[in-house]
Amino acid sequence: MNIRSIRRTLLSGTIISSLTVAAGIVAPVLVAPTPAMAQDISSGTLTGSVVGEGGAPVAGATVEIQSTEQGFSRSATTGAEGDFRAALLPIGRYTVTITAPGYAPVAQSVQIALGGTSSYNFSLTEGAADTVGEIVVTAARRNLDFNETTTGLTVDVQDLVKTTPVGRSIASIILLAPGTVPGDSTFGDVPSIGGSSVAENAYYVNGLNITNFDTYIGGSTVPFDFYRSVEVKTGGYAAEYGRATGGIVNAVTKSGSNDFYMALHGNYAPDSLRSQSPDTYSAANSLYEADSSSTTVELGGPIIKDRLFFYGLTEFRDTESTSYSITSNNKTISKSDDPFYGVKIDGYVTDDHHLEFTWFDTTRETNSDIYAWDSATGVVGGQTDTSYSKTGGESYVARYTGTLTDWLTISAAYGKNQESQPSKTGSTTDSYAYDYRDDPSTTESDYIGLVSDQTSSTYTSIRNTEREFWRFDADLYFDFFGKHHVRAGVDHENLTLERTTATNGDQYYRYYTATAASAYVKNGSIAAGDTYVRVTAYNASGKFENQNEAYYLQDSWDVNDQLTLNLGVRLDKFDLNSGTGDTIVSFDNEIGPRLGFTFDPLNDGRSRFFGSYGRYYLPVASNTAFRMSSAELYFSEYFTVDQSTPYDENGLPNLGTQIVNYSGAVSCPSGGIGTAGVLGCGVSADGSIPSTESLVAKNLESTAEDEFQFGYERKIGDLWTVGANYTYRNLARSAEDVAVDAAVLNYCEEQGISGCGSIWSGFHQYVVVNPGSSATITLSDALPGETDVRTVTFSAEELGYPEAKRIYQALELTFERAFDGVWGLRGSYVLSKSEGNTEGYVKSDNGQSDAGITQDFDQPGLTDGSYGLLPNHRAHVFKLFGSYQALRDLSVGGNLTVASPRHYGCIGYYPDENNFAYDYGAASYYCDSEATPRGSQMTSDWQTTFDVSLRYTVPVSIPGDLVLRADIFNLFDADAVTDLNEFGDQSGYDPNNTDDNNPYYGQATSYQSPRYVRIGFDWTF
Incomplete structure (x- = not known):
């Protein structure tokens, strides 16, 4: 009973x-x-x-x-x-x-x-x-x-947009969930979930993983109208979900039905109904213009009634924006107008056997024209450059779900997700030239000769990714000391990254004027006042084929009427390979328990306690393979030039003799650009694929996080539900790259070996390790006087790096009043703290997207003062959204978010010039040689955003149903500061010269989005 x-x-x-x-x-x-x-x-x-x-x-x-x-x-x-x-x-x-x-x-x-x-x-x-x-x-x-331990929310997108103002992106839905906050704008419209970085979430559509595995930042951009339902798992997720230490975003697209269905949707956000943000020191926001529009056509219905159905969608997108950069003195007009296509076919062989096939194409191109612009006078000059970028690609997934008996069901899936991201600025065949002769330390420069119409971008990038996957799952139901639902499965991914980054025109040039203090003058290569040129070339490319695989087993066990246990375990396997196919890392024993319970204390079915523990693992991003094992050519060499005519009418240098390096200790061979071939003479990578033997610790373990949750939920009457939940997340370990030069030099000193400094000069060998743990490392070179390369085990103390730490704690209070045909409301308040010495897979402080190989642990000195409140910390976040049916044909919706500020430190030069960290420039938590720990110096503003919506059903006799929509975002045009310049020391900082302090430190770099209006309609037949 x-x-x-x-x-x-x-x-x-x-x-x-x-x-x-x-x-x-x-x-x-x-x-x-x-x-x-x-x-x-x-x-x-x-x-x-x-x-x-x-x-x-x-x-x-x-x-x-x-x-x-x-x-x-x-x-x-x-x-x-x-x-x-x-x-x-x-x-x-x-x-x-x-x-x-x-x-x-x-x-x-x-x-x-x-x-x-x-x-x-x-x-x-x-x-x-x-x-x-x-x-x-x-x-x-x-x-x-009473089986639930997962936290988050599930949204029926079709119903949500009928009542509530939300942006037309998956991020806008994610941000409705408690425990989610916007990520740094550097990484685009990608939220942070549960205190993790924006690069630690996983995204699925109809079972297809569409996560960007190159950097793990976001996923394929699927148009909003294609979604039917979206589930956001913020914690406590089951063993079948993995490869994420943030959250899981799981979506299902629309399908056809027995009723023929056609719909036309229009959306228009005109610039005339947009307010302006205040200007910053770098951007003239008051001049910003933006128009966007989209028209979506949907068609669906039965091919065979009750058995076979089709659904198709085409979205025509048109966006145009104009922005003005004060620092670059340019005006940029960007346009994009590519369509999106999506199709889903699904059918039933019998009522118990379901087949689905989904295909969509997310390709989108953006073209920009760049013009000279004088920020002082407002005068716009001629066109100086163009840029081009492309994102997206074709994806498909096929699924089978079958109920074989009343106690056994199975499902299987196969599919591919493709993304292409080429980008370039200006010509790929013309070399760029910059004039730094007036002020070599400035970050700005003049462009000369043929390339006077070019910007400072000197690289063309091409990135193609393909994920091929298959999975199989089975569900078994039986009674044995209670009721059991056992689910087991396996999924496998083949990941292919093809990526190239190359200098436009093969190389670019910088012209300098030698001063009396110049090392080149001191070693007699040139005279003070002479012009010389630096020639730089970079080309890195490769194809990287990697694999992820997982096995899971979980049991939802109803022990009795009051207690349910969820017992699960997941085994993850991650393989990362080099451009030659050699294994860089192989993690094949990443065992993640997923344990949970629910308990009905009063045995009345109206309240429950629940809790869970889970360990989650992150794969190594494919970007790491590209950075470590691509075929890389990189050199910077210096040459004299004809002093009377340093460059020709095209801006290309009239090269003289090659200048030796700063110390003059190495005699560079002659022969022209790129033929020096001597490391230390300008060539730091010779175009070959390096061995990864010395780039990864032998005992490396993957990034892992532990999560504990405990909560209570109560149903009050038929409509109200309230709840409270506490979450504790701890970064158990992190896989990050570190410089080991200092440790090797100390090792050489202990071993009585001299001359190691000529190889390990501070920035020679970077190795992926687990900071705070010992690491067994193969040295990059043989020690002086030896022929064999040593493998050495360094303790954590010898390496000099602290343990990677990130702790997230949150108390979440929620309530929901179910919609009853008149009104509905949902809200949450989250009190949280996110602190540590690493944000995670990316670094918002400097906008670095190199997942797992950020600057955090590059030198021991950079970790000083790094422990504090992290970039995604928001102590208080209140969310409220719902709708009210004001009249039979008119509904009103609202969406309110109030969030506390982001905390900042001050980033500058390390105070000891003899420490390798000093040579990183403004990268440590010191300013003016004073300690300025992370999150301790200043904050942005409290941010309040209130959006409203109006929906009016036209009560006239026309074919179909016509609904007119209006959404006003940021109704009160709040202009809170959302980001600040955190860099206190600027390039070339001299601790004895206060003029080297950054004049823009502490100034706003961005504000919240200003008020804008989106109008639209939905016409369905």
Whole structure:
């Protein structure tokens, strides 16, 4: 006897509606808690309990579950406790009809949410059987899910946009979830989840992983109207999910139905209805202009009624923006107008066997024209350059889901996700030349000769990625000391990265004037006042084929009526290979337990305690393979020039003799550009693929994080739900690159070996290690006087790096008032703290996107003062959103977010010029030689954003249904500072000269988005 189910039914009751079977369903739930652990990645499961008038279970009742959209049906029979289950149902709305001898039939409408269990109760009354066609459909109210330990939310996107103002991006949905905050604008529109960096989330569409595995920042940009439902898992996720230490963003696209469907959607955000942000020292925001529009056409319906369906979408996108840079003195006009295409075909061989195929193309090109602009006079000059970038590609996924018996279901999937990202500025064949003769230390320069119409970008980049994946999952249900739902599976990914970065025109030039202090003057190479030129070339390319694989097993075990245990384990395997196919790292024993429980303290089905523990692992980004093992050519060489005519009419130098290096100790061979061939004579990479033997510690372990959660949830009446949850996340270890030169020099001194400084000069050997742990390292070169290369084990103290730390703690308070046809509301308040000495896979301080090989641990001195409040720390975040049906044809929605400031330190030069960290420039937590720890010096502003929406259904006799929309974002035009310049010392800092302090330190670099209006319509047939 399931006492919890019976009591839940008696207390909650059944909400009766006058809706008929034809009229359908009550107003849908906009947002619901993320469902149970042990469920499929793109479908849901329905469970229910059937009881009679006295609360006794009804065994042997026939349950028919029919899709209101696609017509297929499933059937089940209630067991001895009156319960039933229908596993792996496509998300959507269903009618559940229950018949039993001696009882009047009951039909209720339910909704299956993405990724989990939807649990309902059904009450039968004694009476004569009735015909199904005469049954009045009542709206079932969903119960608390007592298998759930995952936190987050699930959104029905179609319903959300009908009532609530949200941006047309996946990020805008993610940011509705508690525990999420916007990431640094450097990385684009990518949120931080649970205190982790923006490069630690995983993104799925219809089971296809679309995460960017090059840097792990975001995923493929899928147009908003293609989404049907989005699930944001902020913590406590099950063993089938991995490769993320932030959150899981799981989405399902729209599908066709038995009704032919056509829709036309328009969206327009004109510049005339946009306010302006205040200017910063680097950007004239008051002159910024932006227009965007999109038109979306949808078409769907049956190919074979009840069996085979199609859905297609085309979105025509058109955006144009004009920005003005004060520091670069230019005006940039950017345009993009590429369409998006998406198709989904799905069908049922029988009601129990579902096949799906989804294809979409996210290709998008952006072209920019760049003009000279005088920020002092406002005069716009001629065009100086052009730039081009492209993102996106074709992706597809095929899935099969089958119910073989009432105790066994299986699913399988195969697909590919492709992304192409070429970008260039100006001509790829013309060399760039810059004149630094007036002020060699400045970050600005004049352009000369033929390239006077070029900007400072000197590189062309090409990046192509392809993820090929397959997976297989099985669900097994049985009774043994309680009820078990065992889910197991395997998934495999083949990752291919092809990437090239090359200097435009093969090399670029910088002209300098020699001073009396110049090393070149001192060693007699040139005279003071002479012009000389630096020639620089860079080319790195490679193809990198890597693999990720995982096996998982999890059991959702109903021990009794009050207690459910979720017992899971995941085994991850990550292989990263070099450009030659050799293994850089192989992690094959990353075991992650996923343990959880739910407990009903009163055994009434209306409240629950829940908790979970999980260990999550991150793969090594493919960018690491590119940075470590590409075929790289890099040299910077110096030459004299003809002093009367240093360069020709095209800006190209009239080269003289090659100048020896600063010390004059190396005699550079003659022969022209790039032929020196001597490391230390300007050539730091000779174009060959290096061995990775010395670049990774032998005992390296992957990045891992531990998470603990404990929460309580209570249902009040039929509409209200409140909850509280505490989360603790701890970065167990991090895989990061460090310079080992200082440790090698100390080792040489202890071993009595001289001459090591000529090789390990401070920046010679970087190795990926686990900071704070010992590392077994193969040296890059043989020690002086030796022929064999040594492998040495360095202790953490000898390496000089502290343990990588990141701790996130959060108390989350939530409430929801379900939409009842009149109004609905959901809110959260999160009190949190995110602190440590590393943000994670990226570095917001300097905008570095090199996942896993950031500047954080590059030199021991750079870690001084690095522990503090991290860039994604927001102590207080309050969110509130909902809607109100003001009139029959008019609804009003609101979305409010209030967030506390970001904290900053002061970044400058390391105070000891003899420490290798000093040579990194402004990169340590010292300013003016004083300690300025992370997060201790200043803050940005509190940020309040209030958005409103209006939806008006046109009540006129026209074909189809027409809804007019208006969304006003940042209604009160708040202009809070969202980012500050954190660099206190500027290039060439001299501790004895206060003029070397950065005059822009502490000034705003960005403000929150100003008020703008988006108008649109939805016309459906």
